[in-house]
Amino acid sequence: MSMSQQQVQEHMMTYLESTECRIIEKSPWHVTVKLSPQADKQLTNRPYYWGFVERTGVEPETLSFTFVFDPEQYDKKEQLNASQQPQQDSILSRYFGTAPMVPQIGPGRIQREDVVYGSSRLQQIWNAARQEGSCLYLFEQPAALQRETLFSAAYEPWLGICYKVEMACDVKKEELHFVGISLVTGRIVSPFPERLRGLALSPRLPENIHIQPASISLPQAASLLEGYMTRLLAEMDYGWAEQARERLNEELAVIDIYYEDLLKEPDEEKLAAIREQYSNRRSETTWQYEPKVHLSVITCGLFHLRSIR
CATH class of the missing domain: 1.10.287 (Helix Hairpins)
Structure with missing residues (x-):
């Protein structure tokens, strides 16, 4: 399994937006952000600092990062910007030379990290997303007309599971299969994202709806999906x-x-x-x-x- 630079950027931006990080600067090759407290706790490995913040109640100072998705293009842009900056021209510089640039340290420092497929930072973000979103509970948000109508809309509960299939020998291949099953009818949909495409989902219970009673329990639904995946694996080319x-x-x-x-x-x-x-x-x-x-x-x-x- 591999990912393009665009896919890596989409994953990164989804994480930053969902954790409410503040975007400082953005281009097709990078994004500069000030981390939210949630993202800082998950990414910076500063347990002692956050323990101090929680004990004393002081205002936390989160770190800032420049995440680079295309290092080659980003470096070209930085070199071009540096060449266009005016040179120092002062009396002191004429006699004592140009003062060297001093690296910025402390809370205002912005660290650069290259985020590409296989990088440790991308893996860390996936692990954080997996921990925070290992189990979802979402509702389709109805249109404005539905909230004003007299009759409530019937909602159908679905169990969706994302499976990872690892095929390994001296080489390795991975596949993702996101399948869903209706807890009312037992109908299985694969790929399940096709059923979710274009829908606005939220953890908030919408107004003027009712949930249809499930005829299949969650353990039964999980067992049916596992059987579906077993049959799918049996039909693969080996x-x-x-x-x-x-x-x-x-x-x-x-x-x-x-x-x-x-x-x-x-x-x-x-x-x-x-x-x-x-x-x-x-x-x-x-x-x-x-x-x-x-x-x-x-x-x-x-x-x-x-x-x-």
């Missing part, structure tokens, strides 16, 4: 697994040939050590090349959507 096993057999054959003469060691003590090393090498190689499929849940949510029946 040619990559067969190729991985072929590479595994080749690697094991190389190990067997290497240790063939060593295992004829007459000294029992040395032979025991060689056998242990031989077994460990085979186990490590098998673990590395043996094809594996792992299914895990990233996030889930209960979505109350207007019934379309």
Whole structure:
């Protein structure tokens, strides 16, 4: 799984906006922000500072960052801006030279970080988002006309689960599958974001609506979705697994040939050590090349959507 620079920027901006960070400057290649207290706690690893703030009740001073999504373009822009700045021209500079730029330190300092796919900061943001949004409870917001009408609208509860499928051998591939199931009818929709596209969702319960009673419990719905994913995995092409096993057999054959003469060691003590090393090498190689499929849940949510029946 990989992400483009645009996708990384969208993920970053979604996090910054949802945590109410203040945008200072923004371009297609970067964003400069002053973190909100929530984002500062999640990203800056300052537990002692925030413990002091909570004990004393002082006004917190959050950090500021420049997150760069395209380092090459951003550096070009910075170099161009630096070349256009007027040179120092004073009596002191004529006699003593140009004063060097002093780096800014302290609360007003703005730190730069390159945020690209695979960077530790992006992973940290994903972990924070996963912790804060591991389970959602949202309602579709109705149009203004619905709030004024006489009859309430019927809302249908849906369970949505985002699964991650990891296919690993000596190489690794990941896929995301977001599927949903109606707790009223049992209908499964995949990909579930298609059902949510264009809808305004909020944790606030809307006016003039009623929730249809569920005929399927949450454990039953989760079991049905798990069965759906199991069938989906069974229908996938596993040619990559067969190729991985072929590479595994080749690697094991190389190990067997290497240790063939060593295992004829007459000294029992040395032979025991060689056998242990031989077994460990085979186990490590098998673990590395043996094809594996792992299914895990990233996030889930209960979505109350207007019934379309």
